[in-house]
Amino acid sequence: MNCLLCNNTIDFKLNIKWILSLEKYKRDNVCKRCREELGKCKIDNACEGCGREQKKLLLCNDCIKWKNNNKILLNNKSIYTYDNLIIKKYFERYKFMGDYYWRKIFNIEFKNFITNNYPSKDWIYIPIPVDEYTMQHRGFNQVEGLIGDLPYSRVLKMKKLKRDKKQSEKSRSERLKTQQPFEYIGDKLQGNYVIIDDVYTTGRTLYYAQELLLKNGASRVCSVTLAR
Ligand SMILES: [Zn+2]
Ligand SMILES: [Zn+2]
Structure with missing residues (x-):
């Protein structure tokens, strides 16, 4: 092999x-x-809010801003730093070229990482959904692919928006300005939820998802991503 x-x-x-x-x-x-x-490329010491690799501070400047904007921090955990060639190449092939088989490289590790940080007896998992355009063109949700057979709940859906640039083509300030991209499609929630995504970039998408889950009854909402 x-x-x-x-x-x-x-x-x-x-x-x-x-x-x-x-x-x-x-x-x-x-x-x-x-x-x-x-x-x-693994993250050793990280910001408590977003999982970014860093040496000293407990909270990075971005997380201090989220906090000042009255957000409850996501306590995001990530395995890998996004800022290196091997991980970038990975996402290029898996997400952008749509090589579904490549989910297998991180399947087991990612699933274990999620359940070690947020055990399934206490947490319900919610992968970030993809929009219809991506589903039609790529054919799979990259996050659902990465978590393998981990059971999850599907309560978020991408709103039908006029398609502009892809998330990955936007600048940081453009990303921060985006509108709520999700709609809530579940029943009333109860308990603790972990949002799962492939990459944490600005945190904007994850905080939008958190906002909807809290509004619909979740007690606590944290997040996990493969890379940060
Ligand atoms: Zn942070
Ligand atoms: Zn090799």
């Missing part, structure tokens, strides 16, 4: 540990070297 990221053959040696753990063992679809490269 070849590594999904670099296409080199993955060597696979039978060893005693593997034989003994036969039941649980799953082969990785990425080679050891690429996993190590990915490991270097």
